[in-house]
Amino acid sequence: MTRARLLSATLLAASLLPASLLAAGVLLAPRGARAFSNHETFDRGPLEPAPETGQQGGGGGRHFTGSRLDGFTCAVCHRAEEPLDPSELQLEGWPEDYVPGGGPIDLEVTFPDDLLSAAALEIVRADGRAAGTLELIPNPTPADLCPATEPEVPTDAVHVVDLPDDRTVAVSDACALTVERLRVRWTPPPESVGPIWLHVAAVASDSSSDPTGDTVFTITQVIPAMGEVTIPEDLESTCAIRPGRADHGPAVGLLIGLALWARRRRAAARRARRVDARS
């Protein structure tokens, strides 16, 4: 009798196994699509529907490079409890100085291995406008390409986008693990424009639709103005994060005044009591 029950329980478990595996697969699968995997998403307005999918939630022109006119980096959304080592993101080609009207310089941001990554890059002058020009490097290799979708050919993962306020951003799509880098060709401005900032913000994703668990990398490099070796302090501080502090000065002054007033009143009361006691 007991053996028969054991046999029927085993058969029942075996019959439910495929359904259980399917349910577990559904539960463990990433929820929804990755939110900002395509550069066009950054350009669309937050409530502007995508032409084909009707999806909303665009960046409204923000590309989260961390530059002085953009303001924010990818860290406003993405965060990892245990972020990767900063050295996992490599920058090559950024010069220590520039020659106005000089030839183009190739820059390369290499992503961490085996992680779905994307980056945005911007080169600006002190007022936040673009410094020089950015363009794609010709002849992309498989490491620069999103995979082909039949019958189309592979597309370049990196795009150069002109923005309002005379800004230009290079941004890579997070389309596949095969994309290993963001490469872009920078031509310095034809005339001296003072210090020049390079801003890079990148995300190494855990491939979920959730922004948690994603490491954010930021790189800021500066080329001083010609003939200078340091950045003027007032310009440097505009790039820094400045936590605000409420102005409590008047309140503190009034409190000190109240304390002194109360002390004088106590002293006067003590003197009056002494006089009363003597009399």
Added chain:
Amino acid sequence: MKLSMRAVPEHPSEPRIERARRHAPALVVASLLLGGCVLAGGEGEPPATNRTDFNDEVYPVLLRDCGFPECHGALSADEARFFRVYGPGRSRLDPATDPLAPYTPEEREFTYERARSMLASATRAEDTLLVRKPLAVEAGGAAHRGRGESGEDVYLTTDAPGYQALLRWAETAYPPGAP
């Protein structure tokens, strides 16, 4: 060195409760000042505003500039701010919602009520928290403490289109020139 405090005997004619009553006004003023309360102007109730303007102009601006998960989105309970913005591509009111699905009426309503509350306790549109907080101190705004690398001013000048949209909406609650 040992320090000792000598107890001051109370005067029989001034019991402790009487002294507390005498100092109560000063304590109230002190707590209000340190608490940052607004003493003048405003009833503390969110004012009436133009709802259409919010839907068309302000909600997209708040999504674009404020509603990021690490800023005014859905942080954990101990990190969450009062002012929160929900919608597509940002934090969702229902976390199970597809990240890029169109906004829900509930999300826009929640955001509207929180934004309207940020207009309370003021007498001029320029003085409301919603308008002052994102503006740089150098341009007349209030200090804006964000999180990590996002802790900086949202609008550097009063010419910023986002600032202008917020100001126009705040002026539907506090019309310029009104007493």
